[in-house]
Amino acid sequence: MEDIPVIDLKKQYESIRPELDDAIARVLAKGSFILGAEVTAFEKEFAEYCGVSHAVGVASGTEALQLALLACGVGENDEVLTTAHTAVATVSAIEATGARPVLVDIDPARYALDPNLLEKSITPRTRAIIPVHLYGCPVDMNPVIQFARKKNLFVVEDCSQAHGALYEGRKVGSLGDIAAFSFYPTKNLGAFGDGGAVVTDNAELAERVRLLRQYGWKEHYISSVKGINSRLDELQAAILRVKLRHLDDWNLRRRELANLYFELLADTELVLPTLSENSLHVFHQFVVRHPQRDALKEYLKERGIHSLIHYPMPIHLQPAYAELGYSAGSLPNTELASREVLSLPLYPELTEEQIRWVCQNVIDFFDRIAKPFFKSV
Template structure:
């Protein structure tokens, strides 16, 4: 193909929604109300109904959703939170920002998610919560995680940044634990056209505290009760998200179709481990494992052939300088960090482009 194939192309989505987007943006501009207000409140009601949650609190970012979620669940200085080292930095960063300590547990190489069997040995008297991540849009093994949390009296905050619309045993992720944190970064399955985030919960007290925390710790303006944040989803982003929300299930199904097609096109290619694709998985990324120490070379070669890829993530969190665990602490996370490679995927990705990606990848691996 002549044109470069990016890791993600949002232009078809924007073109498809153009008239509705312009109408929504114009509605907000003419309202003169840009921070919180009716547009955000309506989106919160609509997204809560979609997810099956009692409360949805619009926030400034997915990172803020994690921070505010942890604080609203009572996590703070001196506490420990068990999580995965194989995720974006914000997962552990949020734990550190509230004064707690992230305690890492290795992952299951089949799912890329935290291995529940390894959680109980990591629990100490200081453990306050478990923070599972639904990585690449695949739900973590929540039955086991929730059972462990109940047995030990722990809170569960789900990191759903990559998993909007994913389901686990018929329930939307984010509603399984005590609270769920979502990101609306533009590349997400439901993405804004700027930053945005969401916290959902069925707990009235958690919701009330989260709403206070997003508005400088106040229930009403100027009557601040606790130290909080300036973390409000703005009306323009809420309006954009309202336009996109009705389409998200169809787009998620198309992502699954693209992922299944990749699995067919790449079946039997030596040196690749392909991901499982289930109905509950929303295929935020299509991530393969490139074996034999070839990943970086394969990525460079694909880039030279105008195929965009990404490595999510090249350094497991425990090996970053801010945490600095010794090498070998979590062997699967460390190994997969050298093997994972995410291929181009978006709902409107055409068969021709996808077949070209698979063909070129197979050819590159054959030459290695």
């Protein structure tokens, strides 16, 4: 069996090459490259897809979060609740607004912030909560939203890993006040470079993001507020429009392959992802857990099966964030997850045969390596 990478974007390109080549050629022929007709069309189509009234294309997922927070009025001296078990971008976006990230431990079933810990994490400075729909698994939003309403906080969803996921029949991105998406190339909906979007049902918030993404310009060259440069370009928008048409099929394929993993790994010692009846997981990653994660990763690598760790070091323990004042042991579920999680290969272009090969090797690991003592008695 050939090596199995963690993702294969060339295969995805090949699968829809004529559509993508047409879209790219259309943009090049038109000669308009920033915030033009493709971006406007993509914003309309993506808003519709998410079930909201507004989408604003921006330059990355990180800046989508930053601009969403700024639009909510978050800034200096404010606090924003989120988790340390996420891409560092979630936390760096909070800091880019001048606010302070306050990190809440996770509920290990969904790898998302534990709603039971929100009460003890807020202060009079708390302005917003960022629930992160990690790995494609929707956060249990009802308790988060109830808490936020009671305390008058904004809910800013981080949907960077969950394009198309559903919670109680509604798309993620339509559940809180405003939401951020990343279109980093490896995401379920990925551009051919950086890109992001902010989506919301709130016209006022959408308008503020529109201003902020381009120097605060209402009309050209006149800043009505202080903004930044975070624009989506036409090429990325044209590519995203093509890929958006395939997103539901790709997500379905991810779920089918995930089901095969569930079936074939059911009798192993691995902790498998949690599925909830009220939500639809889109398996951006297929994340398993085991205390011997490092040995398993190495065993698979020796057999040409590549895997990743999302994330090997919780943000509060990373050198750059020491100043936040957390120490080892302060977020126990987060810290344990970072030692045990492993993302197995999962992308729509994988074959069932490849998934079977991964599972066969996982099973071999447990037969041969993980329990040598038990095998010899």
